[in-house]
Amino acid sequence: xxxxxxxxxxxxxxxxxxxxxxxxxxxxxxxxxxxxxxxxxxxxxxxxxxxxxxxxxxxxxxxxxxxxxxxxxxxxxxxxxxxxxx
Ligand code: SF4
Ligand code: SF4
Numbered sequence: 001x002x003x004x005x006x007x008x009x010x011x012x013x014x015x016x017x018x019x020x021x022x023x024x025x026x027x028x029x030x031x032x033x034x035x036x037x038x039x040x041x042x043x044x045x046x047x048x049x050x051x052x053x054x055x056x057x058x059x060x061x062x063x064x065x066x067x068x069x070x071x072x073x074x075x076x077x078x079x080x081x082x083x084x085x086x
Contacts (some may be wrong), residue, residue, distance in 0.1 A: 032058045032080045045075035049082055077083045 007015070033039040035058060043053040050065035051072060061072075072082045 001012050022065070023063075024083050024085055025063060026059045026061050026066060026072070027084050028061070029079060029080045029082070030058070033078055034058060041077065042072035042081060045071045048072070066067045 028042075035056065036054075038055045040059070043051045043059055047069070048065050048067055050062045050067075052060045052062065054060070068083070070083070073079075073083070
């Protein structure tokens, strides 16, 4: 005989009815000045050390360390960093 799993009402609500939480995410566009010259303003502004800087590349933001304080967005003088919803 088939053993069917039983779910409580709470389990049904929390596992099946709750919509996935959308986390905002920071994106660095290809207009980043560090692709063409030297810039690490965003890296300097991040107090969480969430940004890793590479020569001649766009910086990479660690989403686990980032607390979305938006300091790097303010620090980027060409507005290359934007916030999106995943
Ligand atoms: S939003 Fe704040 S914590 Fe996240 S990368 Fe930018 S400066 Fe760092
Ligand atoms: S501050 Fe802006 S232009 Fe400079 S490295 Fe960061 S994203 Fe690129």
